[in-house]
Amino acid sequence: MEAQSPILLFDSGIGGLSVLAELRKALPQAPVIYAADLAGLPYGEKSEAQIAARVAGLLGRMSERYTPRLICIACNTASTIALGMVREVLEVPIVGTVPAIKPAAAMTQTGVIGLLGTQATIRQAYVDNLEAEFANGKRMLRFAAPELVEAAEAKLRGKTPSPEAIQAAADGLKAMAGSETIDTVVLACTHFPLLEDELARHFAPGTRFVHGAEGIARRIAHLTKGQPFPVDPSSRFVATGDMQTAQELLPMLKTHGFQTVEPF
């Protein structure tokens, strides 16, 4: 294991930055390559077959090019669909990002949990299984809020995230039967924690928002414990697709320690 061997953080867009923030706290010495599949964004509107093929193909090629010590699929949609398959074909350790149903179930006082995710995530058997295992006896209401992905992407490009999109996501969940006593909301898409403040304004005061970023960072720190790390770690941001669109992210990326945007 070389000290410079990176941790590869992968998402369809900039959602993985919510995971990166926690990773930096847990493992500040880690060299990171953040890979955004902007050409494939949004994953949430694609079929299971399209997502599985795309994610497995890209991660295979990225592993060859960057020889990461670990890959984190910082995307709930890709993880709930393709985690098992990618683990089978790649030898590198892979950490997924799956909806934080377990901590939400432990936290709720009313027993009613809301879950916001992409269209593809909320229909996954993976989510049914998490619900059955960890939220047994609780009520979990799932709502697809794909427009929040675009709103988060806009926010991180320095634009105002669409207030209508945020309102529609909150109203959609709150319109579901039994939602009156929701006290905990799972943000089951890595883009959504980037809009937590905006979303919180539409829910009752005291509503808790839960996502898995901190737990994922802890897991990565655990799996890489004892490995050599560089004294002065460097980070790279790579993206698929149109480089002009990707370059719009640069001012924001600089605040996260990335100096350039490279094509993949």
Ligand SMILES: N[C@H](CCC(=O)O)C(=O)O
């Ligand atoms: N960030 C991704 C989804 C965004 C997309 O639809 O591409 C997730 O966690 O699910």
